[in-house]
Amino acid sequence: MQRDVLVRWLDDYLKIREFKDPSLNGLQVEGKTEVRKIGVSVDAAQVIFDQAAEAQVDFLITHHGLFWGQPFAIVGYQKRRLERLFSAGISLYTAHLPLDAHPEVGNNAVLARELGLQGLEPFPHPRYGPIGFVGHFATAKPLAEVIDRIGELTGMQPLLHQGGPDEVRRVGVVSGGGAGDVGLANALGCDLYITGEPSHAHYHEPFELGLNVIFAGHYDSETFGVKALAARLEEEFGLPWVFLAHPTGL
Known part of the structure; x- marks a missing residue:
């Protein structure tokens, strides 16, 4: 091609x-x-x-x-x-942001679908626009079950800051460096917010707001988009592809 x-x-x-x-x-x-x-x-x-x-x-x-x-x-x-x-x-x-925001092969859309979230709507980032998604589980799901599922998807153990309930239903997903958007996730009515890497500056917010936050890793939360895009290209053009892995631990 x-x-x-x-x-x-x-x-x-x-x-x-x-x-x-x-x-x-x-x-x-x-x-x-x-x-x-x-x-x-x-x-x-x-x-x-x-x-x-x-x-x-x-x-x-x-x-x-x-x-x-x-x-x-x-x-x-x-x-x-x-x-x-x-x-x-x-x-x-x-x-970068185009692959965070894409509704089909984007990091956030793919992760949200893999978790079983329904009724996806944009997560309106104040600086970059709608790059993430908000959705809900059909019924409230144990927080521990969501953590285990994220671990299965990434192959890594996520970090939890549990400021909210043991069961969750409405979830915001913003991959990568979204720790600063905890307040927005709370304002959007989420009881769980999933992002990539934590930030010391925003450590206390989930506990004071009563919100659960799962940090899935910056790298690990952003492998979904490139893989989904490659699969889409193979479907469209028949091009073979390979994922080149080098986890950063961050």
């Missing part, structure tokens, strides 16, 4: 240009014109680029890219990263 055709399809499908995002979403590094194999990963880093080259990936899609709105010198490890991509002819495509 032609690289530029794939890029146009991704830009349209993910609505890349509709988001105010510090990330440079879209094609960040141009590689081979022909795409035969796709790699997907959470982060753009040397270890991922090495894995992609070894797996003979032509087109790499990451959630976190190389460029975040500020110029930097192409020296040291930044130079080595780009050299690896250029030498292997690998294109780098990044979808």
